[in-house]
Amino acid sequence: MTLFPTDRYGLIRREAALRVGITDDTVAAAVRRGDLIRLAPGIWVEADDSSAADPDGVYRLRCIAVAGSVRDRGKSTLSHDSAAALHGLQILHPERETVHFTKRTKGGGFVRGHRHVHVGPLLSDDVTVVDGIEVTSLARTAVDVATAGDFERALVVFDRALTMGADRELMSGMLATRARWPGIAAARRALDNADRLSESVGESWSRAQMIAAGLPAPRLQHTFRTSDGEVRADFDWEGRLIGEFDGIQKYGLRPGETPREALIREKRREDALRAQGLMVVRWTWGMLERAELVDHLRPWLEKLDRTAA
DSSP states (O other), rough: OOOOOOOOOOOOOHHHHHHHHHHHHHHHHHHHHEEEEEEEEEEEEETOOOOEEEEEEEEHHHHHHHTTTOOOTEEEEEEEHHHHHTTTOOOOOOOSSOOOEEESSSSSSETTEEEEEEEOOGGGGGGETTTTEEEEHHHHHHHHHTSSHHOOOHHHHHHHHHHHHHOOOHHHHHHHHTTTTHHHHHHHHHHHHOOOOOOOOHHHHHHHHHHHOOOOOOEEEEEEEETEEEEEEEEEEEEEEEEEEHHHHHHHOOOOOOOHHHHHHHHHHHHHHHTTTTTEEEEEEHHHTTTTTHHHHHHHHHHHHHHOO
């Protein structure tokens, strides 16, 4: 078994492998066997590395690999989806192949290979260092992602950024300097509606679809007292209709618990809420992908109005 040389991030670089006598053919064979994952030209990671256990982890390593290989380090800073990956800032539908940089010039942006280079000013407060890599700050990253996407993507990233401690006023000020940028109106609307109480990408995406459809705004993360103990709901309307996004995925399995046991626990939890006279409606990620949430929720909200009349 070949022992590949790795750097502080667990990356295997071609020049380091060659120095210890490992040939390109040996590396290529390891890639074919699935022992190595290619991140960028001349850079790999071992497939059983814990940092590469999921697509998000692989993309984070790809960003680090490409950032360490650029020739104009000091002039280009990881930004957009790539900075989000290093911050651990979750975003909706991340693009995991291209590595994004922002370059401090007035022109010269390009997309080539793994790199998407944006251009524009970066203030000193817009830049920070994460794990030894220069990246845009949390607030600047959220604004960049928001203005490059639609309302749903913007609301998700602002929710997550607020949860991580980003300053709303700072992000608002950044948006104010981009008055003519594409996507600015949607980003401003998203920041106005952003809420740090949202606990996941799915919950934020759910709320974005509700807002876009003009549905009544729900209360977030309210705790109800039931016979099964305290239950915190993702969403509720008037304390009578509860909305839950994909509860099994949200809460996960407890130690030693099987999926069937988790389903039974969730069913007991819902039964306890219903025993309080509360209506409970649940939806999944797939329903959000298929844009089915609004039609799924509307009859319940109409029923809520009828029972209040």
